[in-house]
Amino acid sequence: MTEQPINGFHLVRHPIADLKVTALRDKNTPAPEFRRLLQELSQLVAYEALRDFEVESCRVETPLAPARGARPVRPLVLVPVLRAGLAMADGILRIFPSAAVGHIGMFRNEETLEPVSYYFRLPPGAAGAHVLLLDPMLATGNSLAAAAEKLKKEGIPRMTCACIVASRPGVERLRAAQPDMPIFGAALDEALDARGYITPGLGDAGDRIFGT
Numbered sequence: 164m165t166e167q168p169i170n171g172f173h174l175v176r177h178p179i180a181d182l183k184v185t186a187l188r189d190k191n192t193p194a195p196e197f198r199r200l201l202q203e204l205s206q207l208v209a210y211e212a213l214r215d216f217e218v219e220s221c222r223v224e225t226p227l228a229p230a231r232g233a234r235p236v237r238p239l240v241l242v243p244v245l246r247a248g249l250a251m252a253d254g255i256l257r258i259f260p261s262a263a264v265g266h267i268g269m270f271r272n273e274e275t276l277e278p279v280s281y282y283f284r285l286p287p288g289a290a291g292a293h294v295l296l297l298d299p300m301l302a303t304g305n306s307l308a309a310a311a312e313k314l315k316k317e318g319i320p321r322m323t324c325a326c327i328v329a330s331r332p333g334v335e336r337l338r339a340a341q342p343d344m345p346i347f348g349a350a351l352d353e354a355l356d357a358r359g360y361i362t363p364g365l366g367d368a369g370d371r372i373f374g375t
């Protein structure tokens with residue numbers, strides 16, 4: 164973990180987030196707890212990442228009197244990168260149940276570390292939505308850069324990327340590809356290993372979520 168800031172990357176700083184990241188990193192944390200922690204951390208990261216989610220004022224009737232409320236200017240669409248992003252979407256849907264969900268299927272060619280796309284589906288109306296692009300591990304940045312590029316081509320006006328652990332080289336790569344897309348995460352690690360895994364990271368998030 165680093166304290167050195169990096170442009171365009173917003174590190175969620177909170178003792179509760181730090182405690183949860185520590186438990187996530189622990190190799191002895193079993194899959195059910197890992198999944199729950201990842202979902203809870205996703206809520207904390209989304210809470211910060213959606214600070215600029217636009218709402219407009221509206222009227223709401225309480226049992227006693229009218230009150231001023233807020234409603235979304237545009238819909239929220241969560242786009243998890245399969246498969247580890249699914250656990251993030253599960254967590255965020257609990258605090259934003261009306262969000263729609265699209266899916267991007269990407270896997271890494273383990274030799275070239277380049278992303279290979281195998282699935283892309285967005286809900287109707289996504290082109291006018293605020294999209295939260297989800298992947299717990301921003302490692303090389305190649306998959307997220309390819310995913311963001313696909314979304315950009317759909318004419319998405321507002322995109323924010325939310326991850327749990329990011330690597331510095333991954334943030335730099337993603338920033339170079341999408342300089343206008345803010346990136347939020349709960350931890351920033353300095354390095355990648357030869358296989359493109361974040362070190363110290365937390366291992367393979369998909370395997371740890373799904374117990375594979």
Ligand code: URA
Pocket residue numbers: 247300302359360361362364365366367368369
């Ligand atoms: N994907 C993971 O799950 N972990 C990493 O460290 C890198 C990619």
